[in-house]
Amino acid sequence: MDIKKKLESEASNMGGEKKEQILQNFNHFKGYLAEKVEKGENLGLSNEQLAKTTEFISNYLSRHEEPRNREQYLLQELWDSGSKEEQHSLAHMLLKMVRQA
Numbered sequence: 001m002d003i004k005k006k007l008e009s010e011a012s013n014m015g016g017e018k019k020e021q022i023l024q025n026f027n028h029f030k031g032y033l034a035e036k037v038e039k040g041e042n043l044g045l046s047n048e049q050l051a052k053t054t055e056f057i058s059n060y061l062s063r064h065e066e067p068r069n070r071e072q073y074l075l076q077e078l079w080d081s082g083s084k085e086e087q088h089s090l091a092h093m094l095l096k097m098v099r100q101a
Contacts, residue, residue, distance in 0.1 A: 007053065011060055019065075026071040027101075034098040047095070054091040 022032045040050050058079050067073035075094075079087060 007056060008060060011057070012064075020068075023065065023068045023072070026069050029072070030098050030101045033094070034101045037095060037098055047092075050095055051088065051091045054094050055087060058087070058091060058094070 022028055037050060040053065045053070058075075062076055062079050067076050075090075078090060082090060
């Protein structure tokens with residue numbers, strides 16, 4: 001199974017209560033992403049691979065989840081209004097943000 005299918009399967013099969021707990025509070029959301037980034041780094045993923053994974057997850061969230069707070073709403077607005085290049089840059093900035101969390 002390729003990584004995109006695995007990520008989409010994990011996101012769509014996550015229990016509603018767990019998903020709500022992660023998405024309800026922006027700091028919980030950042031912490032969850034930071035754990036996933038650290039796991040990817042430990043698996044040897046490059047910064048570019050992590051950015052592409054972040055892009056995939058951001059696209060998934062934009063299509064399938066409503067923002068739960070103003071920070072997520074802002075991220076969704078930025079994501080949806082950006083070009084592919086701008087989304088890629090935003091993915092890199094998101095990685096940088098969660099590494100500092």
